[in-house]
Amino acid sequence: MEIISITIYTLLFLMAFIPPLLGKKPFTYYVSKGAYSSAIIQSEIFLKINRRLSFIWAGLFALAFLLVQIKFSPYSAENILLSNGVAFLPQILIGIPLSVFLPKIMMKSPSARLHFDTIKDAFESMPYGLNKEMARDVDVVVQFDLSGEEAGVRHLIIKDQVCTQHQGGHSDPTLIITADSKLWLDITNGDVDGTDAFLTKKYTLEGDASIMQKFEKLFDASALEEEGVERIQDYNYKTIHSKKIKNIVVFDGGMRNKKLSKTTLMVDEFIRGAITQGANVESFKLSELDISLCDGCYTCWSKTPGECVHKDSMTELREKYRNADLIVFASPLFIFNVTGIMKSFMDRLLPILEPYMLLDEQGHISHPDRYPERGEQGFVVFSAAGFPDVDNNFDGLKGMYRAWDSHNENTHLMGEFFLTAAEVLAQPIYKNRRESVKEVCYKAGIQVVQEGKIDFSLMASVSNTGITNKTFQKQADNFWATLDAKKAYLRAVPKL
Numbered sequence: 487m488e489i490i491s492i493t494i495y496t497l498l499f500l501m502a503f504i505p506p507l508l509g510k511k512p513f514t515y516y517v518s519k520g521a522y523s524s525a526i527i528q529s530e531i532f533l534k535i536n537r538r539l540s541f542i543w544a545g546l547f548a549l550a551f552l553l554v555q556i557k558f559s560p561y562s563a564e565n566i567l568l569s570n571g572v573a574f575l576p577q578i579l580i581g582i583p584l585s586v587f588l589p590k591i592m593m594k595s596p597s598a599r600l601h602f603d604t605i606k607d608a609f610e611s612m613p614y615g616l617n618k619e620m621a622r623d624v625d626v627v628v629q630f631d632l633s634g635e636e637a638g639v640r641h642l643i644i645k646d647q648v649c650t651q652h653q654g655g656h657s658d659p660t661l662i663i664t665a666d667s668k669l670w671l672d673i674t675n676g677d678v679d680g681t682d683a684f685l686t687k688k689y690t691l692e693g694d695a696s697i698m699q700k701f702e703k704l705f706d707a708s709a710l711e712e713e714g715v716e717r718i719q720d721y722n723y724k725t726i727h728s729k730k731i732k733n734i735v736v737f738d739g740g741m742r743n744k745k746l747s748k749t750t751l752m753v754d755e756f757i758r759g760a761i762t763q764g765a766n767v768e769s770f771k772l773s774e775l776d777i778s779l780c781d782g783c784y785t786c787w788s789k790t791p792g793e794c795v796h797k798d799s800m801t802e803l804r805e806k807y808r809n810a811d812l813i814v815f816a817s818p819l820f821i822f823n824v825t826g827i828m829k830s831f832m833d834r835l836l837p838i839l840e841p842y843m844l845l846d847e848q849g850h851i852s853h854p855d856r857y858p859e860r861g862e863q864g865f866v867v868f869s870a871a872g873f874p875d876v877d878n879n880f881d882g883l884k885g886m887y888r889a890w891d892s893h894n895e896n897t898h899l900m901g902e903f904f905l906t907a908a909e910v911l912a913q914p915i916y917k918n919r920r921e922s923v924k925e926v927c928y929k930a931g932i933q934v935v936q937e938g939k940i941d942f943s944l945m946a947s948v949s950n951t952g953i954t955n956k957t958f959q960k961q962a963d964n965f966w967a968t969l970d971a972k973k974a975y976l977r978a979v980p981k982l
Contacts, residue, residue, distance in 0.1 A: 488554060491570060495551040502544035512540030514585070539585055546581045550574070601675050605636040605667050608674045609651045612642060615705045616649040624704070626697050629659035636667035644704065661697050665689035682964045695914030699953075715955070717876055717904075717946040721888060724898035726811070726864045726938040734760055735810040736769040737803070739817035739828025748870035748908035752948065753816045755924045756868070756903075759931025760812075768806060772827045775799035779830055786837035792856055793837060800834045808838055808857050812864045812900070812934065815887065818908075819871035823882040832886070844895060852893040864900040865890075866930075866940070870908035874951050874958045880904050901940035903927065907951045907958055923948055 506512045514536045550573035558568035600615070602608040621644055629641040641656045642649055663670070669688055672678040680702060683689055691698065736757065740747050744754070757767050778796040785795045794800060807813060817824040824832070839853040846852070867887050873879040884902065891899035905911075911920045930944045951958060 488566070488569070491554040491566075491573070492551060495547050495554065495573070499544050499547040499551060502540045502547060506537045506540050512536045514539045514543065542584055543581055546577050549576055602671065605632065605640075605671050608671060609640055609642075612651055612705055613649045616644070616647070617704055617706060618647040620700060620703050620706075621647045621649070626660040626694075627656050627658065628697060628701070629656050629662045630670065631655075631662060631664045632667040632670060633664075634666040634668050636671075638667075649704075659693060661691060661693040661695065663689060663691060679964065681961055682967070685964055685967075691914060694917065696917040696919075697915075699915045699918075715875055715877075715950070717949040719942045719946075721899070721902070723902075723940065723942065724864060724891070724900050726862060726898070726900065728936070728938045730862075730938060731760075731811040731864065731935050732765060733810050734765050734767045734812045734814065735806050736767065736814040736816060737772060737807075737828070737831060738769065739772050739815070739825045739831065741773055741825065742818075747818070748905055748911055749816050749818050749868050751911075751920075752868045752870070752903055752905060752923060752927045753814060755927035756814070756866070756931040756934075759928040759933075760935050761931075763932055763935035765812075765935050770803060770806070772831050775803070777803075777827065777830050777834065780833035780836065784841070787841040791837075791840075794834065796834075800831070803831070804835060804838055807835065808860055808863075810863055812866065813897075814866050814868065816868045817883070819869050819873075819880060819883060822879060823886065824869075832890070839894075850892065852895065855895040855897075858896060860896075862896045862898065864898050864934075864938075866901045866903070866934070867899070868903045868905075870905040872907065872909050872962075874907040874953075874955050876904045876906060876949050879906075900934065901930065901945055903930070903945055903948050906949050907953075910951075910958075910961065919952055 501513055511533065518536065553573035554569045556569055556572075557565060558572065559565040600611065602611065624647075625645045627641055627643050629639065631639055638653070639655045640651060640653055641659060642651050643656075665673075665688070669678065669683065673680045673683060680698075684691070684698070734757065736753060738750065738753070740749050742750070744750050757769075761767060776798040777800055778798050781795065783795060786793055815824075815828070817828040820826070823829070838856050840856050842854055844852050844854045865887075867883070869880065869883055871879055887899060887902070891897070905923065910916050911923070926944050926947045930940050933944075934940050953961075
């Protein structure tokens with residue numbers, strides 16, 4: 487019996503070890519090829535994986551060859567059982583798990599990306615390359631209307647972490663991609679940047695384009711779910727008595743109209759939520775009003791207390807400001823702070839304070855409120871910026887409004903909504919983030935009236951881009967490249 491075992495393991499060792507050395511397909515190749523598409527089993531990475539598996543099995547068979555010859559017991563029958571059992575154990579504990587997990591581990595390597603020769607091969611292989619973690623909660627039908635060399639209609643169904651590919655169109659696709667077949671093959675192979683191709687209108691999208699934000703990563707085994715920088719609370723936002731907020735006034739310091747302004751997008755939803763709770767709202771577009779620059783003359787503190795020398799729109803705006811239960815300051819980020827008109831507006835609020843010095847319990851000095859009888863009021867700040875980070879970008883704006891909070895006796899900062907990477911919201915692929923921002927601001931408007939506070943989690947949600955800075959950089963650079971910014975710059979440079 488021992489001779490039979492030795493002979494079997496000798497043959498198994500030779501069968502596993504010799505073919506890969508001679509450049510032949512390893513035995514594991516024939517065992518595993520039935521589970522994959524032809525494009526995958528013909529790839530070099532598939533052969534590489536199976537060569538390694540074959541050598542591992544060769545080592546296990548060599549170990550078994552030695553173990554079956556060890557005397558574990560003086561009794562023949564018992565020794566046969568023990569020696570074969572011990573020889574077989576490494577194959578169960580090592581060989582089988584490695585055969586299952588090694589291919590998955592190797593396929594996650596960046597070098598494991600397959601290169602397809604035809605669209606047919608690419609689509610047939612997609613179901614096997616689905617990243618199940620990235621596909622969690624994905625339920626979409628993506629249809630491809632392809633022209634050119636391999637013209638035709640195909641569609642993918644991704645649901646329950648499973649992908650299936652089908653010929654022909656679907657009755658209700660989530661997204662339709664119209665492209666040249668050669669172009670899409672190049673995008674699939676990584677030879678052409680998909681984002682750049684879309685921005686230069688080499689292919690079109692119809693339907694829910696937000697799918698494209700993660701489509702490529704759905705078929706990248708090494709891809710991980712992207713997350714933006716998590717904003718950490720660094721300020722103690724104030725709370726107003728519940729149900730006190732009835733009158734809200736919005737001061738909009740932006741230059742864009744409602745269609746283009748991402749700051750206004752947030753404010754509109756915030757106000758919409760507040761109105762559902764019975765709040766009265768007035769809104770002022772500062773750029774459309776007559777607001778002179780502050781002269782710094784201090785006449786409002788000396789000769790005419792509470793009244794400015796300039797008789798312009800600020801006379802009404804100051805009254806609206808101090809009678810409000812909640813003030814909304816809205817300004818896009820202009821060179822790390824508010825717009826010029828918003829800064830002028832803030833400067834012209836000086837008359838609502840008195841010139842005397844107020845010492846608080848912590849020893850801080852500020853100016854007293856000129857109208858303390860009007861009670862406490864809160865304010866919220868909304869600002870959008872092109873940068874993907876809050877830190878090192880909103881510092882100047884934050885500093886000004888936080889100082890406004892700390893230097894005001896009865897006016898308190900209740901929230902800061904900083905929309906990062908705001909310009910990308912116009913792109914169809916960011917539809918989901920745009921809708922999320924609107925929903926969060928709407929909830930904040932409801933909460934501030936109902937509870938007299940705003941949860942920081944709502945502010946943090948607005949600031950989270952959902953992508954890494956590296957991805958943002960790539961997409962932003964591709965966008966600006968499509969505008970021929972470099973050519974425009976070179977045209978403006980004087981010729982020597």
